Amino acid sequence: MAVPCAIKMENITKRFGKVVANDHINMELHKGEILSLLGENGSGKTTLMNQLSGIYFPDEGQIYVHGKPVTIGSPKDAFDCGIGMIHQHFKLVDVFTATENIVLGLEGEGKFDLKAAGAKIKEICDRYGFDIKPDQKIYDMSVSQKQTVEIVKVLYRGADILILDEPTAVLTPQETDKLFDIMRAMKKDGKSLIIITHKLHEVLDVSDRVAVLRKGEYIGDVMTKDANQQSLTDMMVGHSVTLNIDRPEPRNPTPRLELRNLTVYDELGVKRLDNVSFTAMGGEILGVAGVAGSGQKELLESIAGLYPVRSGEIIYHNPVSGKSENLVGKDPLDIKKAGVGMSFVPEDRLGMGLVGTMGMTGNMMLRSWRKGKGPFVDRKNPEELANHIWKELEVVTPSTSFPVRRMSGGNVQKVLVGREIAQEPSVLMSAYAVRGLDINTSYAIYNLLTEQKMKGVAVIYVGEDLDVLLELCDRLVVLCGGQVSGVVDARKITKEEVGLLMTQHRKEEAV
Amino acid sequence: MSTPEHSAPLLRMAKRGEMLPAWKAWGIRVIALLLSLVVSGIVIVMVSGLNPAAVFATMFDGAVGTSKRAWVTVRDAMTLLCIAVGLAPAFKMRFWNIGAEGQILVGAIASAACMIYLKNLPTPVLLLVMICASLIAGGVWGFFPGLFKARWNTNETLFTLMMNYIAIQLTSYFVALWENPYGSNSVGVINSQNKQGWLPNLFSSGFNKDFGWNVIIVLTVTVLMYLYMNKSKHGYEIAVIGDSENTARYAGIRVNRAYVRTIILSGAICGLAGFVAVSGASHTISTSTAGGRGFTAIIVAWLAQFNSVVMVIFSFLLVFLQKGAQAIASAYNLSQEVSEMITGIILFFLLGSEFFVNYTVHFNGRRGQR
Numbered sequence: 001m002a003v004p005c006a007i008k009m010e011n012i013t014k015r016f017g018k019v020v021a022n023d024h025i026n027m028e029l030h031k032g033e034i035l036s037l038l039g040e041n042g043s044g045k046t047t048l049m050n051q052l053s054g055i056y057f058p059d060e061g062q063i064y065v066h067g068k069p070v071t072i073g074s075p076k077d078a079f080d081c082g083i084g085m086i087h088q089h090f091k092l093v094d095v096f097t098a099t100e101n102i103v104l105g106l107e108g109e110g111k112f113d114l115k116a117a118g119a120k121i122k123e124i125c126d127r128y129g130f131d132i133k134p135d136q137k138i139y140d141m142s143v144s145q146k147q148t149v150e151i152v153k154v155l156y157r158g159a160d161i162l163i164l165d166e167p168t169a170v171l172t173p174q175e176t177d178k179l180f181d182i183m184r185a186m187k188k189d190g191k192s193l194i195i196i197t198h199k200l201h202e203v204l205d206v207s208d209r210v211a212v213l214r215k216g217e218y219i220g221d222v223m224t225k226d227a228n229q230q231s232l233t234d235m236m237v238g239h240s241v242t243l244n245i246d247r248p249e250p251r252n253p254t255p256r257l258e259l260r261n262l263t264v265y266d267e268l269g270v271k272r273l274d275n276v277s278f279t280a281m282g283g284e285i286l287g288v289a290g291v292a293g294s295g296q297k298e299l300l301e302s303i304a305g306l307y308p309v310r311s312g313e314i315i316y317h318n319p320v321s322g323k324s325e326n327l328v329g330k331d332p333l334d335i336k337k338a339g340v341g342m343s344f345v346p347e348d349r350l351g352m353g354l355v356g357t358m359g360m361t362g363n364m365m366l367r368s369w370r371k372g373k374g375p376f377v378d379r380k381n382p383e384e385l386a387n388h389i390w391k392e393l394e395v396v397t398p399s400t401s402f403p404v405r406r407m408s409g410g411n412v413q414k415v416l417v418g419r420e421i422a423q424e425p426s427v428l429m430s431a432y433a434v435r436g437l438d439i440n441t442s443y444a445i446y447n448l449l450t451e452q453k454m455k456g457v458a459v460i461y462v463g464e465d466l467d468v469l470l471e472l473c474d475r476l477v478v479l480c481g482g483q484v485s486g487v488v489d490a491r492k493i494t495k496e497e498v499g500l501l502m503t504q505h506r507k508e509e510a511v
Numbered sequence: 512m513s514t515p516e517h518s519a520p521l522l523r524m525a526k527r528g529e530m531l532p533a534w535k536a537w538g539i540r541v542i543a544l545l546l547s548l549v550v551s552g553i554v555i556v557m558v559s560g561l562n563p564a565a566v567f568a569t570m571f572d573g574a575v576g577t578s579k580r581a582w583v584t585v586r587d588a589m590t591l592l593c594i595a596v597g598l599a600p601a602f603k604m605r606f607w608n609i610g611a612e613g614q615i616l617v618g619a620i621a622s623a624a625c626m627i628y629l630k631n632l633p634t635p636v637l638l639l640v641m642i643c644a645s646l647i648a649g650g651v652w653g654f655f656p657g658l659f660k661a662r663w664n665t666n667e668t669l670f671t672l673m674m675n676y677i678a679i680q681l682t683s684y685f686v687a688l689w690e691n692p693y694g695s696n697s698v699g700v701i702n703s704q705n706k707q708g709w710l711p712n713l714f715s716s717g718f719n720k721d722f723g724w725n726v727i728i729v730l731t732v733t734v735l736m737y738l739y740m741n742k743s744k745h746g747y748e749i750a751v752i753g754d755s756e757n758t759a760r761y762a763g764i765r766v767n768r769a770y771v772r773t774i775i776l777s778g779a780i781c782g783l784a785g786f787v788a789v790s791g792a793s794h795t796i797s798t799s800t801a802g803g804r805g806f807t808a809i810i811v812a813w814l815a816q817f818n819s820v821v822m823v824i825f826s827f828l829l830v831f832l833q834k835g836a837q838a839i840a841s842a843y844n845l846s847q848e849v850s851e852m853i854t855g856i857i858l859f860f861l862l863g864s865e866f867f868v869n870y871t872v873h874f875n876g877r878r879g880q881r
Binding site (some may be wrong): 057331333344351352357358376 | 761763871
């Protein structure tokens with residue numbers, strides 16, 4: 001008799017209202033393998049895995065663990081079955097130590113023996129080569145260490161099936177390599193792993209087998225050794241796509257936005273940007289690279305007049321009048337009144353760039369509500385713009401008054417990017433403009449940005465995918481811990497070099 | 512590893528994928544209202560053994576049975592509506608103005624002061640002065656919490672609540688000052704002989720002769736507020752701030768300025784409600800002039816989801832329930848608590864129905880596991 005699969009999912013179906021997130025999915029995870037679950041955003045990967053970890057309950061279908069039918073109705077049930085999931089957003093208590101977080105929520109009789117727990121954690125760490133200290137508080141840890149704590153947490157609970165939801169999104173290339181080593185070590189130890197990702201090179205690097213989802217359906221699986229980037233993309237998208245970004249040479253770049261020794265502190269008095277200086281040119285795309293939380297958000301918000309600046313200057317060179325003006329101390333309204341056409345796609349879409357409870361029209365008005373004399377707002381022009389974006393970017397929504405909060409992430413993103421580009425800016429800033437978008441739309445956005453660049457707009461592109469940054473941008477500013485660790489030519493530098501710049505500051509600290 | 516037995520969850524709730532059409536949403540609310548009547552009927556039988564149909568008839572009769580009663584119901588509904596309309600912009604902006612009680616009281620004090628000290632002015636002028644005075648008084652009462660919130664980010668809930676106590680003390684002071692007759696510890700009906708500063712009746716004769724100008728004033732304010740909230744630039748700012756302060760700043764809205772401006776407006780209209788209560792209804796002032804209506808109005812505003820036109824319905828419903836409950840209490844010699852239970856049951860169902868408007872519930876029978 002063959003060894004039963006670690007997990008077998010049979011006809012799993014999950015619906016949200018009219019949306020079928022998972023449509024009769026049959027999937028297997030073999031014992032001791034690393035399976036990549038690949039699919040575009042919104043293809044149902046996380047939903048499917050959440051049914052294994054007890055967060056959602058399937059509407060139809062049956063799950064088998066090690067050959068036995070099980071019902072998983074809560075995260076605790078999942079742990080009882082030996083399934084542990086490491087979520088994209090960490091679920092840790094900042095002021096607790098690693099040990100306290102790991103044992104949090106465990107049941108048991110009598111007094112809890114924290115020391116014994118510490119020893120067991122130490123043993124797990126030694127076995128797989130994790131470098132965390134059990135007594136270290138979470139707030140003292142780097143992102144990668146926090147992730148390690150999450151992994152130890154599920155191992156401590158005896159999980160032999162691990163699910164990792166986009167674990168590399170927050171890691172540098174070097175940290176990613178380390179994580180992959182750990183995954184291989186766990187596999188050698190007999191654990192079965194599923195990694196959710198949409199980065200193809202990672203799939204090819206770490207996994208044994210790839211399962212592909214598309215629009216809630218199970219497309220099929222291939223052995224990794226028989227696959228390549230193009231074949232996987234075609235499976236994911238459903239038709240052949242070309243993965244090249246057109247990067248024309250910048251046409252006559254002129255300084256547009258000059259940052260001089262910009263330093264900002266947050267509410268708690270922590271320095272977020274430290275002496276940042278660089279120049280963004282009109283007619284080029286300037287990429288900003290860095291590990292998440294290196295000051296990207298603060299940088300863009302400072303320029304937009306939304307973050308208090310402690311010292312330094314942001315000089316805007318007006319391409320029409322030829323005048324130069326310092327933007328520090330101005331709020332968004334002042335900046336607009338000064339004649340600066342600034343568009344901004346912030347990272348937090350619904351918390352900053354859009355009004356979740358309003359429809360597309362109401363959100364178009366965010367940029368135009370002040371126009372016109374008199375106390376009443378004009379709805380007609382925003383309505384037209386909303387209709388235009390609806391059609392042009394193929395936004396999926398029942399109407400222009402449907403609350404954007406209830407649209408899918410990719411559509412929300414289209415509404416925001418569409419509106420900002422429609423402002424005909426002279427500076428266009430975007431933070432993670434393609435996060436949550438499918439491949440086709442991502443490339444459409446890259447083309448839109450390049451189009452803006454060729455119109456002479458100064459485009460500042462904060463990105464997380466180094467491959468894209470290196471293909472799309474003309475120059476790169478690399479941030480590390482709030483400092484600029486390098487301004488480099490994106491056409492000449494390699495990914496590894498950028499990765500080193502991204503962590504340079506940390507290495508120095510370690511020495 | 513052993514595979515433990517787990518049971519599937521019995522029921523699961525899921526957010527609706529798309530908005531319900533309006534008729535369905537209202538259908539759910541009407542069903543909830545009917546259900547609440549059934550349940551309160553059962554409670555009535557269990558508690559008192561009375562025929563629920565007769566009890567409901569008494570309720571109806573108590574609220575709108577005669578022209579006089581109908582007018583009192585309308586009058587009180589108008590006052591409640593005015594307060595709810597005043598609260599709407601503040602709450603829509605997520606500024607928790609629970610200081611309507613105080614704002615009503617200061618508006619009422621201002622109106623009463625005009626009635627006492629300026630009674631020689633011609634009636635239309637006097638009424639106009641009273642309206643302005645009550646608006647200003649309420650606005651000032653709103654201004655301070657707004658200013659402190661904008662400047663020092665103080666908690667507006669506590670601040671507005673504490674302003675209520677100041678207003679109550681102020682009212683006590685003026686009641687003592689204007690005491691009439693001496694030693695009664697109340698102000699008595701002001702200008703009872705010549706009715707200076709009383710809102711005149713709308714019609715001079717006929718069935719409706721009781722009806723006063725309250726209706727016109729409050730409905731005008733309601734419609735104006737509807738336009739302000741839905742069509743004006745200020746209304747747009749309020750909606751954006753209520754959703755996300757960061758988005759508002761991103762869109763170039765001066766958030767602090769909008770806070771102060773809106774809370775002044777909110778307080779002013781609550782002050783106007785004080786005028787409506789004094790000049791249009793009681794013609795006197797006491798510490799119970801607001802009578803908890805500043806809090807009841809919060810329920811009205813939320814039930815109507817800050818749509819001032821929909822608030823008309825809910826103001827009437829709440830006042831109707833209150834009057835009906837009082838009628839049952841006196842007709843059947845029940846304690847006030849029983850009638851309040853009925854009001855509570857009805858509100859519970861109405862508020863609870865919003866859950867079913869926004870969520871669907873799946874039951875997991877055997878059939879669920881195919």
